[in-house]
Amino acid sequence: MARMGEEAPGALRFGQDRVVEWYHSSHSVVDPSTADPGTRRRSLRLQSDPQESRGLRDRIRAFLADSGLGEQDGEDLVLAVQEAFTNIVRHAYDGAVDGEVEIRLEDHPEHVEIVLRDWGRKPGPEDLAPREPEELRPGGRGLHLIHRCADRAEWDLSLEEGTSLRLVKNKEAAK
């Protein structure tokens, strides 16, 4: 996995400061053999139903309450997760409400990491290219918000089925 500032193999660069990485081998988010024992984890499973949105946000907030992430950073991350969930509902599962969604939360000493996994249709690179936010059109702001609200947003398109999106928010002291 590429570190901040490095490019993963096959990475596409969007703009000066943002790299969207395509991993060519599947990666495990949590490897128990190397996992930091100080890391707090939680896993959620839900369906791709818009009605899950409120409960999802509440559960993310409950997890973040003990993370040490500031209130604004925490709410920004909640918004990023909501936007990622919206994309899964609308695009990966085309509005079907029974698609499977797994969300893994990890509270590391210096950052919080949230991975959203679906088993629906993969986005194409053109779908992940952020649009100009100044454009006055109703839709298309979700991706922009994901990039604004998370310090890192990486899509793994190499999975046999579906997609995972890794969101990272650094804690204040680590910035």
Next chain:
Amino acid sequence: MKVEQRTVKGIPVLDVSGDVDLSTSPDLRRRLLETLGPASSRLVVNLEDVSYMDSSGLATLVEAFQSARGHHGNLALCCLSQRLRRIFELARLDSVFPIHEVESDALAFLAEEPGG
């Protein structure tokens, strides 16, 4: 989410409360587009009691704003919480909408605008 409508000095005001997200924005969209039309193209949306909004809510407001402008009117937002204002800033919509601190300013702004 709840949406209630009242009229102040001939201008409709929608009071929105709760969370505007993927599951509730279709209802807000319906209410906004019902209110706006050739005969009523000015609208204040009071967001004082909105605690959360995502891109589907923002898209709904952009669509209503375009509808009002299309009918030669305007749409003004007021009373955004600090958090909501940040969401508009993150989406770079804070300079697109007329946003007022208090409802009376939004009403005064629209009173100067054309439209029914």
